[in-house]
Amino acid sequence: MDSLIESSDTETMLIFFMAPLLFLFLLSRFLCGKPHPPGPKGLPLIGNMMMKKDQLTHRGLAKLAKQYGGIFRLKMGFLNIVAVSSPDIARQILQVHDNIFSNRPTTIAIRYLTYNQADMAFAPYGPFWRQMRKVCVMRLFSRKRTESWEAVRLEINDMIKTVASKTGSAVNLSELVFRLTRNITFRAAFGSTRRERQDEFIRILQEFSELFGAFNIADFIPWLTWVDPQGLSKRFVKARASLDLFIDTIIDDHVEKKTNENGCIDNERDMVDELLSYYSEFKYSNESENSQKSITLTRNNIKAIIMDIMFGGTETVASGIEWAMSELIKSPDDLKKVQQELNDVVGLHRKVEETDFDELTYYKCCLKEVLRLHPPIPTIHHQTFEDAEVGGYYIPAKSSVFINTWAIGRDKDSWEDADIFKPSRFLKDGMPDYKGSNFEFLPFGSGRRSCPGMQLGFYELELAVAHLLHCFTWDLPNGMKLGELDMDDKFGLAASRASPLIAVPTQRLHCSLYRKTASPLIAVPTQRLHCSLYPKILI
Numbered sequence: 001m002d003s004l005i006e007s008s009d010t011e012t013m014l015i016f017f018m019a020p021l022l023f024l025f026l027l028s029r030f031l032c033g034k035p036h037p038p039g040p041k042g043l044p045l046i047g048n049m050m051m052k053k054d055q056l057t058h059r060g061l062a063k064l065a066k067q068y069g070g071i072f073r074l075k076m077g078f079l080n081i082v083a084v085s086s087p088d089i090a091r092q093i094l095q096v097h098d099n100i101f102s103n104r105p106t107t108i109a110i111r112y113l114t115y116n117q118a119d120m121a122f123a124p125y126g127p128f129w130r131q132m133r134k135v136c137v138m139r140l141f142s143r144k145r146t147e148s149w150e151a152v153r154l155e156i157n158d159m160i161k162t163v164a165s166k167t168g169s170a171v172n173l174s175e176l177v178f179r180l181t182r183n184i185t186f187r188a189a190f191g192s193t194r195r196e197r198q199d200e201f202i203r204i205l206q207e208f209s210e211l212f213g214a215f216n217i218a219d220f221i222p223w224l225t226w227v228d229p230q231g232l233s234k235r236f237v238k239a240r241a242s243l244d245l246f247i248d249t250i251i252d253d254h255v256e257k258k259t260n261e262n263g264c265i266d267n268e269r270d271m272v273d274e275l276l277s278y279y280s281e282f283k284y285s286n287e288s289e290n291s292q293k294s295i296t297l298t299r300n301n302i303k304a305i306i307m308d309i310m311f312g313g314t315e316t317v318a319s320g321i322e323w324a325m326s327e328l329i330k331s332p333d334d335l336k337k338v339q340q341e342l343n344d345v346v347g348l349h350r351k352v353e354e355t356d357f358d359e360l361t362y363y364k365c366c367l368k369e370v371l372r373l374h375p376p377i378p379t380i381h382h383q384t385f386e387d388a389e390v391g392g393y394y395i396p397a398k399s400s401v402f403i404n405t406w407a408i409g410r411d412k413d414s415w416e417d418a419d420i421f422k423p424s425r426f427l428k429d430g431m432p433d434y435k436g437s438n439f440e441f442l443p444f445g446s447g448r449r450s451c452p453g454m455q456l457g458f459y460e461l462e463l464a465v466a467h468l469l470h471c472f473t474w475d476l477p478n479g480m481k482l483g484e485l486d487m488d489d490k491f492g493l494a495a496s497r498a499s500p501l502i503a504v505p506t507q508r509l510h511c512s513l514y515r516k517t518a519s520p521l522i523a524v525p526t527q528r529l530h531c532s533l534y535p536k537i538l539i
């Protein structure tokens with residue numbers, strides 16, 4: 001009897017809780033009148049969570065798009081995911097309905113490790129994000145901030161010297177370029193000091209990277225957050241504590257330097273100096289958009305922005321350089337054309353300079369082709385503020401939207417021989433550019449949340465690859481044939497090569513051009529003229 005009462009109680013409870021939800025669901029469908037996008041059928045409650053991990057990568061999603069179309073839906077527990085791989089739907093999301101789709105989805109790891117979205121990349125779309133973006137674009141990534149551009153040149157110089165010392169032997173190019181971009185970002189963010197602590201910082205970044213990528217069931221079934229079944233919380237706390245320890249000492253040093261020197265000397269300013277100046281320059285308030293507004297950055301803001309730069313600007317650029325070298329080594333005709341162009345425009349008696357790029361037409365086509373085939377961030381993640389309608393489908397508020405730029409760059413309707421490396425396609429007039437106005441080519445995204453570091457990132461890519469190709473010719477090691485070069489990618493923060501790129505450099509350009517400082521001129525003087533002609537001036 002008791003159990004009968006209990007079961008009928010449970011049913012009543014279920015009806016009590018479920019009925020309003022069902023009613024709201026039917027009401028929203030009635031009001032909206034549009035169907036959800038198609039997609040694979042899932043199980044009750046968990047939806048498509050049993051899908052294999054690789055089905056959720058850019059390649060897996062592209063496969064599903066062949067079955068369900070350019071927009072489809074996945075249900076992961078309580079989370080609604082919409083995957084897009086059609087240029088036209090991407091345009092509707094990033095341009096036509098940009099205001100509705102400008103939020104970023106977050107996870108428990110992201111929220112904790114960004115000090116509750118105190119950064120720019122994950123800040124909710126709104127006045128705070130706008131201010132943070134203004135600070136970053138105007139003060140950190142601007143072309144006027146010559147220190148960042150100088151950091152790129154200095155570190156590339158060092159990298160070339162390292163390669164020159166290894167000519168004739170196999171070089172792990174992947175490792176080399178990842179070290180290069182980490183060094184550039186570290187120098188731009190913290191200045192040239194503190195190098196001895198760089199390894200410590202890299203270990204912190206690696207732990208952050210693992211935690212960002214870890215599958216956390218509580219992200220999909222929120223009531224499991226309190227249970228923390230995978231025990232991730234302890235790792236989050238430890239990772240953030242080690243970042244606090246690391247950056248707090250750097251911030252303290254900068255504050256001390258500022259106090260001692262009564263402000264920094266302009267050409268010594270690193271990104272931490274720039275951010276510190278926002279302690280006093282602005283005061284942020286939550287007032288309306290048009291009111292007089294200012295921003296004060298807290299230590300947490302500074303730490304979170306520095307991590308944005310480390311994650312946004314390191315693996316992305318390294319992956320671009322690594323793929324450019326891979327594609328060109330695999331395609332000797334294109335490599336020959338690029339090196340001939342470098343000979344014609346630059347010659348072999350000086351280093352390639354930024355001013356040469358306008359004339360390096362074929363080289364620039366190669367870089368665009370690399371970004372088309374291997375966009376470093378292969379899926380861009382956005383989130384809806386409110387219910388929306390796209391492509392005739394209903395997209396509920398708070399859906400995560402994954403724009404598969406990897407699949408879009410290989411879309412057969414937009415690109416001839418879409419899977420083939422063919423830089424010459426970009427020689428034709430009217431070909432899409434990478435800057436965000438062509439939706440069949442979106443390596444830096446488009447619209448409000450597009451990449452603010454595009455100019456700096458492209459400069460690093462352009463300069464590093466040009467130097468590597470101008471100074472050296474590259475061959476595969478141990479007689480490896482071109483067809484044997486593995487071109488698989490792996491899914492992480494950036495879609496880098498699955499296996500490292502190893503190649504053997506042979507010198508083309510004299511590397512004395514890459515000496516850090518010219519060696520001093522030493523000579524022995526013998527007198528010709530009598531020195532009384534140069535009397536000391538008597539005061």
Ligand code: HEM
Nearest residue numbers: 121312313316317376377443444445446449450451453457
């Ligand atoms: C080849 C190099 C790079 C590529 C391909 C790249 C690509 C991207 C993409 C696709 C996005 C997302 C756009 C969207 O959501 O619509 C993004 C955002 C972002 N990138 Fe980059 N990026 C590169 C270099 C950099 C560099 C050098 C930095 C900083 C130093 C940087 C900082 C950021 C930040 C902070 C965001 C978030 C912007 C926001 O949410 O408002 N990126 N990037």
